[in-house]
Amino acid sequence: MPEVIFPGPEGRLEGRYHPQKVKDAPIAIVLHPHPQFGGTMNNRVVYNLHYAFQELGFTVLRFNFRGVGRSQGEFDQGIGELSDAASALDYLQALNPNAKHCWVAGFSFGAWIGMQLLMRRPEITGFISVSPQPDRYDFSFLAPCPASGLVINGSIDRVAPPADTLALVNKLHEQKGITITHEEMEGAGHFFEDPYMDPMIASVKSYVARRMTETTR
Structure with missing residues (x-):
């Protein structure tokens, strides 16, 4: 998989980019967990999400937030990391200007950043949030949530209590015009x-494949 270095707000960002040969393929970015707790783009969940999208025909980019690996800068409490994600999406779109579908996937801390990016970028058509942490991070900005997506978590998650994730999903369910799919x-x-x-990963692939089939009918 090609290693890429692209400009971020605080210097260079390091990523892995997997393009498709098909013209105007859909695009996706994948966001990793908390940098101060060992999170990198090579986290197993992130790595597997990346290849799940690639196998579904997406051109995919995952990258290291500032201060991780060869990415320049220092951890910025999520504020700078959101800017990093926006820069990554800019880079991906510049390489694929005619992609009609754009997805964001995030794991843990990355799920929080991904949902914030979703609010700022109307071109994002779907999202995957794996093990979000609504007990730790404020998700109240999702008012309303601008796109449908999948929230998936484990029933014995001791980092992010499942009851808090369910409460978040139920809150999002109250909004009209979107569909939040939840799998525990x-x-x-x-x-x-x-x-x-x-x-x-099979659940994620099934969900994304179903959504993409619906949009191409």
């Missing part, structure tokens, strides 16, 4: 350790 995987923890990784 029985027995899975925050990181979807084996044997839960493959079923989680």
Whole structure:
């Protein structure tokens, strides 16, 4: 997979870019968990989400937030990381200016950043939020949530209590015009350790494939 370096708000950002040969393929970016707790673009969930989108025919970019790996800058409490994500999407769109579909996927801290990006970029048509942390991060900005998407978490998540995720989903369900699909995987923890990784990724692929089929009818 090609390594890429692209400009971010605080210097260079390091990424992995997987283009499709098909002209005007849909695009997706994948956002990693908290940098100060070991989160990188090579996290297993992020890596598997990346390849899930690639196998579905998407051109995909994942990258390291500022201060992680070879990305320049320092951790910025989510504010700078949102700017990094916007720069990554700018870069991806510049390489694929005619893509008709744009998705964002995030895991844990990355899910929070992804949902904020969703609010700022109307071209995003779908999202995947894996193990969001509404107990730790404020999701009240989703008023209203501008696109339909999938929220997926484990039933024994000890990092982000499932009850808080359910409350977030129920709040989003009250909004008209969008559909929030929620899957709680029985027995899975925050990181979807084996044997839960493959079923989680299968659920994501099934959801995205279904959405893409609906939009091409």
